[in-house]
Amino acid sequence: MLMTAVPTLPPASAGRRIAPVVGADEWRRCFHHNTVVDHVTGDVLLDHQPRPPDEQWPPPAEPDIEPAGLAFDRGHLYHGAPERGQIERVPWPRPAGAGPIDLLGPQQPPPAASPRGVGFVAVGAALGRPLRARALATDADEHLFVLDGATGTVAVVDLADGRLLRTITLPWPPVDLAAAGRSVLVVTASRRHPLAEVDALGTLREVVLDTGALAGVPPAAVPSRVTVGPDGTVWLLLRDGGGAWITSVTGSTLHAPIAVTGATDLELDGEHRVVAAGPPDRPLRTWAVVDGAAKADVPLLAPRYDGRGIVRTPDGRIAYWNGTALRVASTERVAYLPRGYVDTYTLDSLAYQQTWGRVFVEACVPPGTDLTVGFATTDDPPDGATGPITPPDTATTLLARTQPLHRRETGRELPWAPLDPHDRYEVYEAPVSALPGRYLWVRLGLAGTSRATPRIRALRAEFPSHDLLRKLPRSYRRDPAAASFLRRYLALIDGLLTDMERRAGERDLLLDPRGAPDELLPWLASLIGLTLDERWQAAARRTLLTEAVCLYRKRGTVAGLRRLLEIYLQCPVAIVEEFRLRGSGGAFVGGDTGDPGPASAVVGSTLRVGGEVARNPDTSPADAFRLHAHRFAVLIAGDLDCDRLAVVRDLLDLHRPAHTVASVCTVGVGMRVGVSLHLEVSTIVGPSSGFVPAVVGASAAGPATILGRGRAGIRAGGARLGEGTVIDS
Numbered sequence: 066m067l068m069t070a071v072p073t074l075p076p077a078s079a080g081r082r083i084a085p086v087v088g089a090d091e092w093r094r095c096f097h098h099n100t101v102v103d104h105v106t107g108d109v110l111l112d113h114q115p116r117p118p119d120e121q122w123p124p125p126a127e128p129d130i131e132p133a134g135l136a137f138d139r140g141h142l143y144h145g146a147p148e149r150g151q152i153e154r155v156p157w158p159r160p161a162g163a164g165p166i167d168l169l170g171p172q173q174p175p176p177a178a179s180p181r182g183v184g185f186v187a188v189g190a191a192l193g194r195p196l197r198a199r200a201l202a203t204d205a206d207e208h209l210f211v212l213d214g215a216t217g218t219v220a221v222v223d224l225a226d227g228r229l230l231r232t233i234t235l236p237w238p239p240v241d242l243a244a245a246g247r248s249v250l251v252v253t254a255s256r257r258h259p260l261a262e263v264d265a266l267g268t269l270r271e272v273v274l275d276t277g278a279l280a281g282v283p284p285a286a287v288p289s290r291v292t293v294g295p296d297g298t299v300w301l302l303l304r305d306g307g308g309a310w311i312t313s314v315t316g317s318t319l320h321a322p323i324a325v326t327g328a329t330d331l332e333l334d335g336e337h338r339v340v341a342a343g344p345p346d347r348p349l350r351t352w353a354v355v356d357g358a359a360k361a362d363v364p365l366l367a368p369r370y371d372g373r374g375i376v377r378t379p380d381g382r383i384a385y386w387n388g389t390a391l392r393v394a395s396t397e398r399v400a401y402l403p404r405g406y407v408d409t410y411t412l413d414s415l416a417y418q419q420t421w422g423r424v425f426v427e428a429c430v431p432p433g434t435d436l437t438v439g440f441a442t443t444d445d446p447p448d449g450a451t452g453p454i455t456p457p458d459t460a461t462t463l464l465a466r467t468q469p470l471h472r473r474e475t476g477r478e479l480p481w482a483p484l485d486p487h488d489r490y491e492v493y494e495a496p497v498s499a500l501p502g503r504y505l506w507v508r509l510g511l512a513g514t515s516r517a518t519p520r521i522r523a524l525r526a527e528f529p530s531h532d533l534l535r536k537l538p539r540s541y542r543r544d545p546a547a548a549s550f551l552r553r554y555l556a557l558i559d560g561l562l563t564d565m566e567r568r569a570g571e572r573d574l575l576l577d578p579r580g581a582p583d584e585l586l587p588w589l590a591s592l593i594g595l596t597l598d599e600r601w602q603a604a605a606r607r608t609l610l611t612e613a614v615c616l617y618r619k620r621g622t623v624a625g626l627r628r629l630l631e632i633y634l635q636c637p638v639a640i641v642e643e644f645r646l647r648g649s650g651g652a653f654v655g656g657d658t659g660d661p662g663p664a665s666a667v668v669g670s671t672l673r674v675g676g677e678v679a680r681n682p683d684t685s686p687a688d689a690f691r692l693h694a695h696r697f698a699v700l701i702a703g704d705l706d707c708d709r710l711a712v713v714r715d716l717l718d719l720h721r722p723a724h725t726v727a728s729v730c731t732v733g734v735g736m737r738v739g740v741s742l743h744l745e746v747s748t749i750v751g752p753s754s755g756f757v758p759a760v761v762g763a764s765a766a767g768p769a770t771i772l773g774r775g776r777a778g779i780r781a782g783g784a785r786l787g788e789g790t791v792i793d794s
Contacts, residue, residue, distance in 0.1 A: 081422065081563075084412040084505070087523035092407070093355075099405025100511060103520075104353045105336045108429075111401040111511050111518040113363070122327025122343035124307025129329070130345070134201030134212065135376035135386065136244070138224065142391060143168070143201050147214055150195020155391075157379070168209070168227055169195060196220055200374075202242035202249045208265040210249045212242050219251060221265050231267050243291045243299075252291035252301065259288040259301065260314070278314040279303070281322045286310055294333035295381065302331045302341075311339060313354075320357045325350060330374045335381015338362055340394075342385070345372030349383060349394055365394035400515040407521070408464060412505040414528045417444050421497035421505055422527035423556060425478050426470060429490045429520040436519045437467035437510040438495050442502030464508040470495045478525075478564060483582055490522055496556040497526070498549075531559035578610035586610065593617075600712050601633055608632050621722050623697075629720060633712065636703040643696040695724055701731045 086092065089107035101112045134145035134152075142157040144165070153165035197214035204210070208230070209222040219233040219242070237253035239261075244250075248264040250272070259279075260272035279301075286303035293299055298316035302309060309328035313319055323339065328350075330342040339352040339359065349365040367375075369387040375394075378384050383394045414421070421442065430436050441464045470493035476483045477492050484490065497505070505526060511519045533555045534542055542548035575581050581589055583603050590597045590606075593613055597606050609616075609632050619625025623640050630638040705713065710729065717727045 081527055081529065082414075084414070084526040084528065085523065086409050086412075086507075086525075091410075092521075094410045096408040096410075097405070098407070099402045100407045104355050106520075107522070109407050109509070109511075109521040111403075111405050111513050114400040114402055114515070122325070122347060124327055130372045131197075131214065132199045132241075132330070133371075133373040133386065134198040134242075135374055135384070135391075136201035136203050136209070137376065137379055138203040138207065138209075139379075143203070143209060144386060144391065145196075145198025145201055145211070147197040147199055150197060152196065152198050152201070152209075152211065159391075168222070200240075200242040202244040204244060204249055204265060205247045206265060210242055210263070212239055212251075219249075219263060221267070230265060233263055233267055233269065235261060235263075235269065237261070240288065241290045243293045245293050245297075245299075250291055250293065250299065252288045254287050254289075256284070256287050260291070260299070274314050279312065282310045282312060283308070290330050292332050292377075294337060295335060295377075296337065298333075300331060300333060300339065302328060304328075309341075311341060319354065319359060323352055323359050329372065332375050332377050332383055334377060334383050340365065340375065340383050342367075342370070342372070342375045346370055348397065349375065349385075363399055364397050366397055367392070367394045401513050401518045403514075404510070404512050406508050406510045409507045409509075409524065411446065412507070412526055414503055414505070416529075417503045418501045419503050419528055420501045420530040420552075421499065422530040422559075423478075423494050423496050424507060424527070425473075425525045426493045426509065426521060427477075427490050427523040428493060429522075430493075431513075431517040431519070433514050434517050434519045435510075435512040436470055436493065436521070437512075438470055439464045439467040439508040439510065440497050440499040441506045441508075442497075442499040443504050444502050446504055464506060466498075467508065467510045468495060468498060475564070478567075490520075496553045497530070498553065531555060531563070533559055578607045598712065598715070600708070605633050605635070620720065626717075626720055629716065630699065630701070630713065633716065634701060634703060634705075634709070636701065638702070639700040641698045641700060643698070644694060695722075696726045696728075698728045698730055701729065704732045 086095070089102050089104065092102045092107065092109050095109075097109075097112075099112050100109055102109055131147055133147055134143070136143045137157060140156060142155045142159075144153045144155070145151075146153065150169065152168040154168045155165045196211050198211050199214040200212035202210045203224070207224045209224050211220040211222060213220055213232075216232075217234075217238055219235065219239060221230040221233065222228070223230050235251060235253065237255040237258050239251045240254050241252045242249055243252070245262065248262050251261045251263055252259060253261065256279075258271060260274065262270045262272055282303050283305055286305040286308065288301050289304040289309075290302040291299065294316075296316065299314050300311060301314050302311050303322075304310075307326055309325050310322040311325065311328065311331055312322040323341075325341050325343075327343045328341040329344075332340045332342075334340055334351075337354070339354060341350045341352075343350070346369060347367070349367050349370075351362040351365060352359040353362045354360075365383055367385050369392075370385045371388050373386060375383055375385045378393065384391050385394060386392075419442075421440075424438060424440075426436070426438070428436055473492045473494055478494070484492070499505070505528075507524060507526060509521055509524070511521075513519060530552065534548060534552050537551075541551060575585055575589065578586070578589060586603070586606050587597050590610060590613075593610075595610070595613055597609070601609070609629075612628070612632070616625055616629060619628070623642070627638050627640050699713070699717065701713070710731070713729055717729070721727050
């Protein structure tokens with residue numbers, strides 16, 4: 066059965082349609098000669114030059130090198146040193162001069178209790194012993210899980226204060242850990258119970274796998290390592306002596322496990338490639354998984370790799386320990402083949418003797434590379450065709466006749482759909498140089514260098530062709546060769562006319578602020594009597610145009626002005642009218658003289674509490690009117706630079722009522738009590754992030770209620786007075 070592409074785009078002007086080829090799935094249906102499809106971007110590019118066969122890793126020496134845990138949280142790297150019983154914590158990215166801190170080192174003495182009350186201090190929760198950190202993992206709640214190789218248990222450490230919360234003993238021997246959101250996956254050495262899930266509260270749940278999850282892996286192989294990909298899929302490394310197999314146990318599974326002798330660890334990078342580590346100081350092997358099949362990819366260079374484990378960095382790269390510091394593995398430099406081509410699958414116009422128009426190709430063609438195009442058509446597809454790839458023999462000969470493409474200076478041919486200015490791809494076009502026929506094949510020839518290759522993102526074939534030739538006298542088309550040349554020559558004029566006709570036919574798109582080109586936004590704003598500030602970002606200007614009618618109704622009001630500022634600043638804005646602060650409410654703490662007085666206290670560097678009251682609450686009515694009437698303050702929850710602050714002031718001058726006076730207060734100038742910090746006006750009294758308020762009479766202290774952060778010694782139901790908690794007075 067012959068598979069064809071049926072046009073899916075709506076008809077263009079003059080009854081023309083488009084047959085597209087776009088996306089990784091459609092490009093894989095095409096025939097490739099020395100070209101491949103990038104599994105990340107979906108582009109077509111030249112294949113790599115043949116590499117020597119990968120050197121097989123030798124089976125690991127006996128005894129195996131003891132693994133050392135590596136893990137990341139939102140701002141730190143954790144590295145285990147099992148032989149020293151230490152866990153090093155280093156800020157990541159590592160600033161200059163920042164050294165590692167021993168997380169298991171001596172604990173700092175607890176702070177003295179407040180003289181105004183009692184404080185809860187956790188005791189007896191310090192680690193008190195080293196941990197052989199063979200594996201590390203962090204959860205989303207700032208807990209570090211440590212696989213202790215000395216005892217075969219999992220220790221849960223609170224990263225806020227470095228205290229041990231609890232030790233978890235599993236019924237099966239654990240061998241590795243992997244972060245999974247608010248919990249951690251534990252892989253065990255049991256083939257019947259390979260995975261378990263634990264959380265910081267010590268809850269243990271066995272993960273039941275599908276019966277076919279480990280199909281294809283020898284029965285004697287036992288789980289050794291586990292990892293969780295960026296998409297949440299779980300992968301296992303199973304080993305049997307020197308043999309090793311990698312397989313996916315959740316999500317899309319492999320048709321067959323990846324067999325790699327000598328593998329000791331695995332990870333998935335940010336591009337969803339499988340990365341395996343082997344012996345020390347050897348490159349890391351990679352595989353790209355597409356449609357359940359694993360294809361060997363370019364190795365990663367890891368000089369001085371210590372052989373004790375790899376980890377995925379927060380930005381999706383693969384890192385390793387080289388004995389003294391963390392290093393990021395680099396991609397081995399590839400060399401591209403000099404030439405190749407890709408033949409599209411059969412494009413079907415659904416009409417016999419169809420005259421095809423132009424073809425448009427979105428591609429990136431670096432200097433020194435080239436891109437050509439060839440065509441073949443027929444009305445009768447070959448009998449007995451088994452796929453969408455092979456055209457008839459005569460068509461194959463025609464495809465070899467390639468011609469250059471012309472780069473469109475005006476961008477896409479699609480009306481009002483310009484390319485992003487920062488997009489490195491451009492649109493190329495050429496007339497279809499082939500006889501009329503229902504079916505079309507397009508060959509794109511790629512020529513590159515060993516270091517650069519063209520990249521093809523999309524192809525669009527237009528049909529039918531123009532009819533300008535029929536508007537000329539018949540004598541111009543009596544000779545088929547002359548008619549073919551004239552049709553291609555007139556395609557240049559038809560292209561200009563068609564582009565203008567399509568733009569005119571879909572000019573209603575210009576009235577939509579969300580889809581109109583950036584250069585037309587000022588014109589669109591002029592239709593409603595609005596002048597746009599070019600200092601605004603394009604997204605903010607589009608939002609302003611979308612909400613312009615609603616904002617006109619609220620112009621001069623607090624709600625309208627606040628929304629206008631929020632559109633530009635993209636951060637919360639509060640407007641405080643001074644008349645709401647008359648009397649004692651309008652007084653602020655700390656005077657304007659620069660000397661806040663001996664009773665003042667400074668929280669941080671800008672919040673002043675205490676000192677003399679600058680204004681007398683018994684102010685006369687005349688003074689109160691002068692101080693508070695027609696004045697308001699704009700409180701911005703962000704720090705603005707000079708340029709953005711100038712835009713805000715200009716916006717206030719343009720849209721505030723003419724008789725009012727406005728002041729701007731940002732985070733950078735501080736939050737002074739009574740000036741920019743007002744209870745229930747610019748501050749909120751309520752629950753903070755991550756906490757649920759407890760209502761007296763409607764809540765009960767118990768295992769489900771946590772006082773504070775839930776550290777050891779202060780969790781209700783999880784500690785006993787006198788054993789894990791003391792009251793310090």
